Amino acid sequence: MVWETLNIIGTIAFAISGAIVAIEEKYDILGVLVLGFVTAFGGGAIRNLLIGAPVSLLWDQALLFSLALVTIIIVFLLKDVWINYLKRVIIFDAMGLAAFAIQGAMLANENGLPLVAVATAAVLTGSGGGMVRDVLAGRKPVIFRDEIYALWAMLAGLVIGLGLITAPFMFYTLFVIIVVLRMLSVRFNWTLPKYSDVQKIYK
Template identity: 35%
Template sequence: MTEFSLFFILDLLGTIAFAISGALSAMNRRLDLFGIFIIAFVTAIGGGTLRDVLIGSTPVTWMENILYIYLIGVVTIFAIIFRSKLNHLKKSLFLFDTIGLGVFTITGVEMGVQNDLNPIISIALGAMTGTFGGVIRDILCNEIPVIFRKEIYATACIIGGLAFVILHQLAVDTDIIYIATSLTVILIRLVVVKYHISLPSFYLSSKT
């Protein structure tokens, strides 16, 4: 029987958010029904799959718990049916992508901590968990992944992961850590996009 801990609930929330993000991105690219389901699925499970493989937790989570498959399917159907309600696709995509980013970052860091990994490795694991699904989504939709653009994306994951590790070292209640650090990542992402804060980019000048 599945234990509905806060960690498990957050993992489901991240799965829902990224599934919607993937479905919206696929519809925005005018993919067919099969394409929408595939993009939603790989976006939702990409980060968690990488996390589980890296720490040697196999079979990976979605293979052991069929609930994830059902959940992704239902959420994708929901996104398709209510696509007209989810107007302003770009804003909706950003919102759900941000929620998934924040939640999956924390689940990745927590798995690193549970496996007694070095704090730096745990933070990196959190960043990869949070961003990898979006990277796959963008590549399959023929777009440059957000993580490689000027927007502060992975940096928000690193800051959130660092906050998680510090609060864990201070022996703060685990549930409080989950909520506080997830919100940290989400708020950072919202603020930097709202105020157009970005990392510097560098390029070679073309010779004429």
């Protein structure tokens, strides 16, 4: 049940995120659909390649493809005022990151992979679709921007890989924690050290 719930949340959240980016870049309906689908399913495809799962598993998700399609079309038909509002709301991207990071870590952990692989699967599943989206849109990938992003996905992977989740409800608790941390990092501009920060020490 946890797996299916995270799948639905992540797919819808990232479909919205991808569609909004495409609309911002003034893409036509085909471009909006492509960017929405890539954002929603790109991370899962990258994860499957990483852990050796058949990439064809991606096509066994008819319900999720339907949900993504409906979501993208709804976003495309929204008025400007709603699109402008959604641009300022980061919760969709945060929810997609959290849901897919946890899902990726769960799959890697269930396959008996080591901790580093579980953490990596969490990062790539949570941020892979967004990276492909940003590259196709000609943007700097969000994973490399100032606000902390991939670190929260890695945290989810470490928690699951270390076996700290002992009950289904704890997955949902972890989901909420990752969403809140991502939103706080944007709200308060939390960043990781950059090279320029290190150089300031010597001055």
